[in-house]
Amino acid sequence: MAGLQQLLKDLVHIDGLIVETDRPLAPLTTMKVGGMARCFLKPVCIPALERLIEYLERRDISYKVLGNGSNLIVADQGVGVVISLSRLKKIYNCSQDALYVEAGCSIAGFLNWCVTNGYSGIEPLAGIPGSLGGALRMNASANGTSIGDFVKGLCVTTSEGSAWISVSKGFFGYRKSSLAPGGIISAAKLRIHNGRRGNGRNIRHRLVPNAMVAASAGQVMTNIKGIMRKRLSSQPLGQPSAGCVFKNPSSSCSAWSLIASCGLQGVRMKDAQVSRKHANFIVNLGRARSSDVLSLIGLVKKKVWEETGVVLKEEVIVWGNEEQRL
Numbered sequence: 001m002a003g004l005q006q007l008l009k010d011l012v013h014i015d016g017l018i019v020e021t022d023r024p025l026a027p028l029t030t031m032k033v034g035g036m037a038r039c040f041l042k043p044v045c046i047p048a049l050e051r052l053i054e055y056l057e058r059r060d061i062s063y064k065v066l067g068n069g070s071n072l073i074v075a076d077q078g079v080g081v082v083i084s085l086s087r088l089k090k091i092y093n094c095s096q097d098a099l100y101v102e103a104g105c106s107i108a109g110f111l112n113w114c115v116t117n118g119y120s121g122i123e124p125l126a127g128i129p130g131s132l133g134g135a136l137r138m139n140a141s142a143n144g145t146s147i148g149d150f151v152k153g154l155c156v157t158t159s160e161g162s163a164w165i166s167v168s169k170g171f172f173g174y175r176k177s178s179l180a181p182g183g184i185i186s187a188a189k190l191r192i193h194n195g196r197r198g199n200g201r202n203i204r205h206r207l208v209p210n211a212m213v214a215a216s217a218g219q220v221m222t223n224i225k226g227i228m229r230k231r232l233s234s235q236p237l238g239q240p241s242a243g244c245v246f247k248n249p250s251s252s253c254s255a256w257s258l259i260a261s262c263g264l265q266g267v268r269m270k271d272a273q274v275s276r277k278h279a280n281f282i283v284n285l286g287r288a289r290s291s292d293v294l295s296l297i298g299l300v301k302k303k304v305w306e307e308t309g310v311v312l313k314e315e316v317i318v319w320g321n322e323e324q325r326l
Contacts, residue, residue: 004038016048017041025074030129032240033290034074037082044087046186050161057159064319065184067131068106071243075320076290085133098152098189103133115220121212123223127231133185139172148172149210155187162186175247175315236275240284246312255312256280259300262307269296
């Protein structure tokens with residue numbers, strides 16, 4: 001308690017920082033499970049994030065970084081210090097060939113901006129509930145398109161400040177990036193092409209490879225609606241979940257097919273259930289706890305291993321299994 005009180009006293013002196021205590025995290029995640037953050041911190045700008053990281057690391061205080069709360073399971077006992085990037089939402093044209101987008105902007109929010117401003121390219125990611133920062137960190141992908149395809153540069157914030165890094169071939173891989181440990185993606189520059197206006201009808205064919213292109217707002221919205229119809233038909237988007245739980249073992253072997261082949265769809269651990277609509281989703285039927293979800297993940301892994309010999313690896317991140325010092 002003394003450590004927390006001293007922390008709160010010190011944080012008051014960081015300009016541009018919102019400080020809360022004992023903040024429930026379940027409402028801030030798409031799975032809707034988990035305990036509280038003892039100290040919940042929201043920098044309103046990147047300089048405030050820099051000052052916060054420098055302070056925490058100088059005091060050897062560990063922390064977690066929260067985007068939009070997808071792909072995440074928070075343990076029932078909660079965690080210590082959480083930094084929320086939810087106030088970092090700026091989007092603007094920073095040059096003729098790039099957009100500046102901050103990490104706290106949600107994929108949905110960015111798509112809305114693209115509709116308003118007439119840019120096509122990332123519509124295949126519609127329906128992914130995460131933030132840009134989280135999507136970049138794990139190279140979110142869907143329908144043959146990865147967010148990493150469009151990245152020109154990343155702003156990475158550490159205890160030493162923020163710096164822009166260029167992204168070389170191979171920096172992004174399947175469900176991963178090569179970001180060094182300790183770095184926080186605070187913003188990105190995404191490639192755009194501002195040449196002649198395209199009709200945006202074939203979002204796989206772009207005027208410039210790996211760049212978003214100009215298109216009418218109506219066509220971008222039509223693309224998004226088509227993607228969302230496909231997602232709604234195959235994924236339980238109307239129920240709380242963390243998204244896909246497991247990585248695909250290979251390009252020719254999907255996690256959902258292995259889980260379905262083992263007859264696990266519909267299996268429950270209290271109010272946590274393997275989705276009947278998509279076997280790689282675990283949904284919260286209303287009162288699931290984090291421990292229920294984690295027990296069900298363990299059961300699925302055990303069953304798939306016993307019946308197929310394949311070890312499934314989690315795509316979701318779990319918070320709270322390690323101690324956070326205050």
